[in-house]
Amino acid sequence: MNGVHDLGGMHGMGPIQQEVNEPVFHQPWEGRAYAMTRAMGLWRLWNLDASRFQRELIAPVDYFRTSYYERWIAGLVELMLKAKLVTRTEMDSGRPDEGAAVRTPALTADKVPALIAKGVPARRDAKVAASFRAGQRVRARNINPVGHTRLPRYARGKLGTVDRDHGVFVFPDTNAHFLGETPQHVYSVRFDARELWGEQANRRDSVYVDMWDAYLEPA
Amino acid sequence: MTATRRDLLTAALTAAGAAVTPDLTRAQEHEHEHEHGHDHDQDHQAVPSDPALRVKALESLLVAKGLVDRAALDALIDTYEHRVGPRNGARVVARAWTDPAYKQRLLSDPDAALAELGYGGLQGEHMVVVENTPQVHNLVVCTLCSCYPWPVLGLPPVWYKSAPYRSRAVIDPRGVLREFGLELPENVELRVWDSTAELRYLVLPERPAGSDGWTEETLAARVTRDAMIGVAKIAIASKGDQA
Numbered sequence: 001m002n003g004v005h006d007l008g009g010m011h012g013m014g015p016i017q018q019e020v021n022e023p024v025f026h027q028p029w030e031g032r033a034y035a036m037t038r039a040m041g042l043w044r045l046w047n048l049d050a051s052r053f054q055r056e057l058i059a060p061v062d063y064f065r066t067s068y069y070e071r072w073i074a075g076l077v078e079l080m081l082k083a084k085l086v087t088r089t090e091m092d093s094g095r096p097d098e099g100a101a102v103r104t105p106a107l108t109a110d111k112v113p114a115l116i117a118k119g120v121p122a123r124r125d126a127k128v129a130a131s132f133r134a135g136q137r138v139r140a141r142n143i144n145p146v147g148h149t150r151l152p153r154y155a156r157g158k159l160g161t162v163d164r165d166h167g168v169f170v171f172p173d174t175n176a177h178f179l180g181e182t183p184q185h186v187y188s189v190r191f192d193a194r195e196l197w198g199e200q201a202n203r204r205d206s207v208y209v210d211m212w213d214a215y216l217e218p219a
Numbered sequence: 220m221t222a223t224r225r226d227l228l229t230a231a232l233t234a235a236g237a238a239v240t241p242d243l244t245r246a247q248e249h250e251h252e253h254e255h256g257h258d259h260d261q262d263h264q265a266v267p268s269d270p271a272l273r274v275k276a277l278e279s280l281l282v283a284k285g286l287v288d289r290a291a292l293d294a295l296i297d298t299y300e301h302r303v304g305p306r307n308g309a310r311v312v313a314r315a316w317t318d319p320a321y322k323q324r325l326l327s328d329p330d331a332a333l334a335e336l337g338y339g340g341l342q343g344e345h346m347v348v349v350e351n352t353p354q355v356h357n358l359v360v361c362t363l364c365s366c367y368p369w370p371v372l373g374l375p376p377v378w379y380k381s382a383p384y385r386s387r388a389v390i391d392p393r394g395v396l397r398e399f400g401l402e403l404p405e406n407v408e409l410r411v412w413d414s415t416a417e418l419r420y421l422v423l424p425e426r427p428a429g430s431d432g433w434t435e436e437t438l439a440a441r442v443t444r445d446a447m448i449g450v451a452k453i454a455i456a457s458k459g460d461q462a
Contacts, residue, residue: 008362010386016378016398024300024374029274035292052364068380070270094276102285109290119340122417150415152362166418186416197390205409207389210416
């Protein structure tokens with residue numbers, strides 16, 4: 001979707017605010033929000049792409065005014081409601097509904113080290129033909145899907161060169177909507193800064209964007 | 220927190236289609252303030268921020284439903300507060316500086332090379348390492364969200380996730396570097412890596428001049444998080460540093 005999360009190339013966002021000796025979490029609740037989001041993902045009722053899309057649905061004014069982990073919590077609550085892990089009455093009362101099942105947590109402390117060590121790989125062994133090869137000139141498609149996509153607006157319609165083929169990966173545009181993984185090649189595509197931004201850009205600069213096969217067409 | 224702030228947060232959840240939880244929040248307020256009183260002896264009347272209340276209430280509900288295990292949450296937080304952070308990446312960089320064969324493996328097969336030092340997994344399943352040289356400087360961003368190589372750098376700083384950095388890193392990377400105090404010479408090529416897929420990027424900074432003969436540990440101590448994102452270089456070493 002053409003949302004405000006797609007920030008590349010926007011002006012007027014102000015100076016970058018660095019913080020010396022920044023803590024990992026600024027308040028204890030940020031750590032809890034982070035960890036709950038991780039832990040609830042282990043129910044496998046949604047996926048990483050779906051959770052990103054959920055956060056993209058936050059209205060623009062709130063996207064900018066809320067903090068990072070506030071957006072995580074907003075997204076998590078909605079995902080849990082959709083997956084029927086919690087009900088609206090439970091969210092209102094703060095207590096389990098009468099007769100609600102008490103489950104056994106999907107992620108227990110003993111499983112945390114393995115989760116962190118293994119991660120959730122998105123690369124697939126599927127034998128899928130690559131439509132493009134390193135060195136080939138390509139154009140990023142000019143698509144404007146209303147659903148989730150990882151093709152940033154600033155690259156759409158632009159000419160680039162395939163730098164390398166990363167292999168076959170899950171496709172977020174379908175996976176986020178539970179329409180299948182549609183595994184396909186992902187390439188690093190190099191765009192000259194001047195192709196993206198015009199003459200104002202430095203002629204030595206470039207931006208490398210990771211692109212799924214479906215985002216590209218031969219140039 | 221002011222009423223304005225409360226309304227705003229309510230609006231944020233509504234906009235996301237999520238259930239608004241004012242009752243949930245109020246239901247937990249007493250409990251929270253009670254516990255809070257033991258931790259902080261300053262102003263007891265200070266109302267904790269709304270997100271703190273909401274998150275605490277949400278955790279209580281999820282625990283009551285058996286959906287999350289508090290000990291698992293503690294373990295996750297502990298991992299990223301105390302075990303996984305930029306020291307990991309610094310160790311990788313120092314190894315690459317002192318062991319040319321390792322550096323080659325790191326650049327050509329980063330997942331295997333990082334695994335040699337015990338690093339990999341969550342949000343670093345598929346790594347790419349890009350090398351800074353006198354001719355080429357690399358900068359990493361995620362314009363769409365906050366993708367970052369957790370196993371080697373930990374969780375990202377707020378500025379990395381913020382709109383100012385994400386918007387400008389691709390259109391004005393030299394301006395961004397200047398803001399971090401780094402004036403990149405005109406004749407150096409700048410490559411910006413936008414983490415739009417599940418590849419995660421680590422910058423291998425240039426080894427500082429004057430650090431010949433330093434041990435891996437001494438070198439690692441000089442490697443900064445910012446240098447491994449690409450917004451800084453590693454300071455020129457002075458003799459006193461070796462001690």
